[in-house]
Amino acid sequence: MKKLLCTLSLLLFLISLGCTKHEVETRSQVEVAPVEVKPIHITIDVNIRVDKALDDFFSDIDESAKELK
Amino acid sequence: MRYGKVLDIRRTAMRIYSILYAFFALLVLLTFTTNGMCFAGAGDIKTRMQERLPAIVKMKDSGIIGENNKGFLEFVPGAAKKNESVVSAENNDRQAVYNAIAKQQNTTATLVGERRAIQIAESASAGHWLQDDSGNWYKK
Numbered sequence: 604m605k606k607l608l609c610t611l612s613l614l615l616f617l618i619s620l621g622c623t624k625h626e627v628e629t630r631s632q633v634e635v636a637p638v639e640v641k642p643i644h645i646t647i648d649v650n651i652r653v654d655k656a657l658d659d660f661f662s663d664i665d666e667s668a669k670e671l672k
Numbered sequence: 673m674r675y676g677k678v679l680d681i682r683r684t685a686m687r688i689y690s691i692l693y694a695f696f697a698l699l700v701l702l703t704f705t706t707n708g709m710c711f712a713g714a715g716d717i718k719t720r721m722q723e724r725l726p727a728i729v730k731m732k733d734s735g736i737i738g739e740n741n742k743g744f745l746e747f748v749p750g751a752a753k754k755n756e757s758v759v760s761a762e763n764n765d766r767q768a769v770y771n772a773i774a775k776q777q778n779t780t781a782t783l784v785g786e787r788r789a790i791q792i793a794e795s796a797s798a799g800h801w802l803q804d805d806s807g808n809w810y811k812k
Contacts, residue, residue: 649779653787656773660714661788664721665795671729 711772717765727758738801738809739792743770743785748801748809 728745731737736754740746744763747753770784777784793802796812803809 649777649783650787652777653773653779653784654791656777657784657788657791660718660769660773661791663718664725665791667722667725668729669795671726 711776713768714772717768720765721762724758724762727755728762731755731758732797732800735799735801735811738803739789739796740803741786741789741805741807742782743788743792746803 728737731754732739735748736751737745737759738748744766745759747759766785766788767781770781770788773784774781789803793812796802798812800812801809802812
């Protein structure tokens, strides 16, 4: 009888363990470095766009000037 | 009666189609004819600059004028100031072009002029006067 009670209590204990919720919480932290937009990049971009606009306008005139030289 | 109504609708549709076709044709035409003319009046400025070009090249060859570091023509220090009207007219037109490009590219006319000065210096003929970044005049 005692043996049976012990077995039953052990069984109940094991069942109760199975019913409990086990959670493993993992946290990963990714550090993102602040994005730094350097003014030099902007300046180069503007210069390229301005050069292109100047080329578009003055290309004919520059060609004529070359012919005159 | 019903047939007439269908004809009316068809005529209206054709009219709308013609108007749209004309509009797009005009748009295409404007796109190709204004290549390199990025603002209003650009064509006139270009024509004037082309007309002045022989006189300007001649003055540059003679060493009377040079290109400064701001994208404008300038009398070389010590040179006789001949054809001042040509020089000032050219500079006025250049200023208008720089202003328009600056507005278009959301920058300053000074920067546009400086960029143009670099372009001019690169393509300048040997013997022409140029101004460096420090403001000193030199012969290429």
